[in-house]
Amino acid sequence: MKRLLSATFVTLLGAAVCVPAMAQFAKPEDAIKYRQSAFSVMGTHFGRLGAMANGKVPFDAKAAADNAAIVEAMSKLPHAAFIDGSDKGGNTKALPLIWTEKTKFIASGDKLMAEATKLAAVTKAPGLTLDQLKAAFGNTAGTCKACHDAYKEK
Amino acid sequence: MKRLLSATFVTLLGAAVCVPAMAQFAKPEDAIKYRQSAFSVMGTHFGRLGAMANGKVPFDAKAAADNAAIVEAMSKLPHAAFIDGSDKGGNTKALPLIWTEKTKFIASGDKLMAEATKLAAVTKAPGLTLDQLKAAFGNTAGTCKACHDAYKEK
Numbered sequence: 001m002k003r004l005l006s007a008t009f010v011t012l013l014g015a016a017v018c019v020p021a022m023a024q025f026a027k028p029e030d031a032i033k034y035r036q037s038a039f040s041v042m043g044t045h046f047g048r049l050g051a052m053a054n055g056k057v058p059f060d061a062k063a064a065a066d067n068a069a070i071v072e073a074m075s076k077l078p079h080a081a082f083i084d085g086s087d088k089g090g091n092t093k094a095l096p097l098i099w100t101e102k103t104k105f106i107a108s109g110d111k112l113m114a115e116a117t118k119l120a121a122v123t124k125a126p127g128l129t130l131d132q133l134k135a136a137f138g139n140t141a142g143t144c145k146a147c148h149d150a151y152k153e154k
Numbered sequence: 155m156k157r158l159l160s161a162t163f164v165t166l167l168g169a170a171v172c173v174p175a176m177a178q179f180a181k182p183e184d185a186i187k188y189r190q191s192a193f194s195v196m197g198t199h200f201g202r203l204g205a206m207a208n209g210k211v212p213f214d215a216k217a218a219a220d221n222a223a224i225v226e227a228m229s230k231l232p233h234a235a236f237i238d239g240s241d242k243g244g245n246t247k248a249l250p251l252i253w254t255e256k257t258k259f260i261a262s263g264d265k266l267m268a269e270a271t272k273l274a275a276v277t278k279a280p281g282l283t284l285d286q287l288k289a290a291f292g293n294t295a296g297t298c299k300a301c302h303d304a305y306k307e308k
Contacts, residue, residue, distance in 0.1 A: 024202075033194060036191075037190075037192075037194040041231065077224070
């Protein structure tokens with residue numbers, strides 16, 4: 001009886017854990033659209049930081065902090081959308097390797113989030129300098145590149 | 155001389171105000187993609203709140219707060235992307251009325267932001283009830299609908 005209850009509990013726990021994940025996206029296409037949208041918004045604001053870091057637009061600490069805050073917020077979203085089955089459907093460039101080495105891929109996403117969080121903290125601190133922005137931008141850009149090189153179709 | 159300086163100042167001020175706006179998006183298509191991406195992410199999380207408000211998924215205060223925080227963050231983004239010239243290009247459903255009654259359109263976006271901010275505040279307050287979620291969700295949904303009815307192609 002105890003074993004039966006345990007088994008039931010495990011099944012229920014499994015259901016409780018799985019249901020929200022399954023319920024997040026009705027179809028793989030929805031997950032693909034969601035993560036592409038999040039990356040697109042992130043890329044827009046990250047691009048503006050890059051233009052500033054590279055001297056293409058004037059340095060503006062307030063704009064840097066505003067853009068970095070959005071990059072940080074967006075960096076937390078896409079990972080939940082790399083659900084099983086979403087390696088196909090839509091026009092995804094996500095490589096199958098994402099699902100075959102999921103732990104490494106997740107670690108890669110964690111690095112992005114960590115660097116984006118640092119970038120947001122650095123840019124909102126009083127007295128931000130262009131050099132500080134460049135360094136934090138470069139570190140974050142490195143995590144984008146590493147992940148794209150490994151997991152995104154060219 | 156004073157008049158000349160003033161004129162120069164006004165021109166410079168105009169440039170200072172316009173340059174960032176112009177620099178935000180290189181092409182109308184970029185602005186369209188950006189706002190559609192932001193709306194898409196917002197819609198995903200707003201849809202999850204709706205499913206909860208309508209009893210399709212179990213009430214979960216933490217999930218409600220998490221989703222509402224993202225809705226609030228995203229609600230602040232699209233308005234900057236309704237730039238002049240972006241009534242065409244891409245596959246936008248934005249109606250020309252947006253640009254002919256810009257003040258009303260902006261007020262409409264302000265309402266969304268205000269309700270999304272309230273929704274986020276309500277859902278993160280301790281002891282959130284389903285009725286509170288329903289009310290705040292309904293108020294926010296009303297601002298979506300009003301704006302879509304007026305400014306989005308059917």
